[in-house]
Amino acid sequence: MKKRNCLLGQSGGPTAVINSSYRGILDQVKNSPDLDRIYAMRFGLQGLLEGKFFDITDKSKLELELLENTPSTIIGTSRYKISHYNKHEEDYIKFFDFLEEHEIGYVFYVGGNDSMDTVAKLGSYAREKGIDVSIMGIPKTIDNDMVITDHCPGFGSAAKYIATSVMEIARDSRVYDLKNVHIIETMGRGSGWLAASSILAANEKLYAPDFIYLPEVVFDVDDFYKDIENKMKDQKAITVVVSEGIRDKNGNYVYAGKTTAHDKFGHKRLGGVADTLKPIIKNNLCKRVKAIKFDVMQRAAAHCASGRDIEEAYQVGAEAVKAALEGETGKMTAIKRISNDPYQAEIIRVEAEKVANHVKLVPDEWINEKGNGVTEEFIDYVLPLIQGEIDIKTENSLPVFSKLETGV
């Protein structure tokens, strides 16, 4: 049998462990006698359709090893969404022509909910046209909002960074004998997994985040104000964690400044949600208020990644290659949790279509009654995901990252 080639691609935002998934794919491809070259889309499907790709088969062993602790995505990404082929077939023709030209039989596409829509569409087109190509999806997203899979590679590392940093910030906020409020903003436009994971800072029994506000709960600025006002009767330093995507009862994002919160308090949009909430406290309750954004650090902080997350990211990549070789297509590898203590999980395969365009929210029963925190069940869920130390290669005490996308 003639050897066939592979194509690797990604869409959507980066995480600290996507490159580990690539490594899983690359290792597995190299170990498969039926597979030959592996090409990478440069800047996702959009890049490929513009003719941008490169061959990563012969990169050095060292560069492949460095992928394990290199954040972001070494091959680049895009947010390009393809239409259904009934509407716009041009992209499909271009794509499958490329595959034919490069003798590609296997496509591995790393991404979130939208990306699985692409996997489903490409797989279904190939089936319909009788093209012998396997299209496999590999999950990733710090947002942790993909259905069916127990959790998403990338989330554990972001959760670890958030918990660690909230612990450190809570310490910093308690050095002066003065009332103060720290409002810390995490990512999470549609779901609250990231903000919720800050509860792990309560590992240190002393200084938990005092309140956590998630997009799953309607945000009421009066309740928020009262929460802080009441807590301040007992303690001077208050730590609040808030998801960027919280909305008011009319469904308006709080950060966008359309909520009644601002009409009432007379403030307008300032930037993020922490910046929006800051003056409400500062002008009415307590002068020392800090709005802190974890920004891209929460998805890029490879130096604070979860060992288990890196390992699982690798596995969903490697297992996707195995599945493709077994004839699967239009599917995504997913993580199924078997037990919590000891933590055990296995990699399963699910129809990409069942994952595509859905959003998994933090379940109601994991949110406390007042809607300003999470329960022990949430801790049981997230704690195993941040475990495991990392072994990061350093030079001069700074990380060494892979340069796979360059000529190395």
Next chain:
Amino acid sequence: MKKRNCLLGQSGGPTAVINSSYRGILDQVKNSPDLDRIYAMRFGLQGLLEGKFFDITDKSKLELELLENTPSTIIGTSRYKISHYNKHEEDYIKFFDFLEEHEIGYVFYVGGNDSMDTVAKLGSYAREKGIDVSIMGIPKTIDNDMVITDHCPGFGSAAKYIATSVMEIARDSRVYDLKNVHIIETMGRGSGWLAASSILAANEKLYAPDFIYLPEVVFDVDDFYKDIENKMKDQKAITVVVSEGIRDKNGNYVYAGKTTAHDKFGHKRLGGVADTLKPIIKNNLCKRVKAIKFDVMQRAAAHCASGRDIEEAYQVGAEAVKAALEGETGKMTAIKRISNDPYQAEIIRVEAEKVANHVKLVPDEWINEKGNGVTEEFIDYVLPLIQGEIDIKTENSLPVFSKLETGV
């Protein structure tokens, strides 16, 4: 000879390694047969004058060990400045009455430039009144702006956090095939040591910070704009690091919105300096601009501390106790660099008065000609300060911090 007691205190902002200085002091006190109890001011001199202090002599060995990797300050701080005793003697009377009452013969005061003013004043008052007390200063500040000492404990760890995070952010900024500018803001109101240390991210030859703007150089918004405009001809992603304290030619802080930068471009104050500069680029050059603030994380990120910084913080603490026992007073321990390769340094003693109220700037010859970056000499200076791994105690893969200030 009757044993005498000690008093420990701090003023000014926290760092990741102040608690290591406390540990150096505590260990040395325990090893000194002439010393007995060690009291801590709770929330600095201000707290003490309000009657707040506690006895930390008998804390467990474990709690003392945890100090090494616990960020912030376990005893609390204040920004209280005492007046000269000719003007306002009351604080001095109260303070020395407290010492007498608690049989305290040695005071160890950790802080920056302002704090050394306090050390000098207390020492000089004691001498004048014939009070047999040694007052010793111990340096700390992430700003690294104290004179005479080669560098300040706290700076190396902040520099390591900044360099590591800039490397990670630079990766994150290069995933899309789109023009973008990341403006990263560091602390440093009066000096640019922190912003400058981001040059270490160029350890990774590929993605250096492209421009660094320091308070030592007059900030010209037109030059800033041109720097980015020109660079964008060669590359899509641009990383800029800027010190919060940059000022325009009239001496106005850029962040405060008084500079001509804003008159010209028609924008007003938004928060920090990165937020202020963002619309200048966004509205005129490139739509994708991110303003990122390292905020308190840069001084609190014990998980990313420099091993050498922790060690030197310990030494300036321990050596201050030795100096006090040798009869020194009104002095500060300081670091004298002997060589760079291999790095060697020794702890010296300097008059606190010579340090008090001075500010050490980044030397002109370490800033490049265009005033938008630093030279190799700066790298040679800062690189040894971030070296050394840390051995942080964890539980569930999260750090365990000391709870010395509680009843442990």
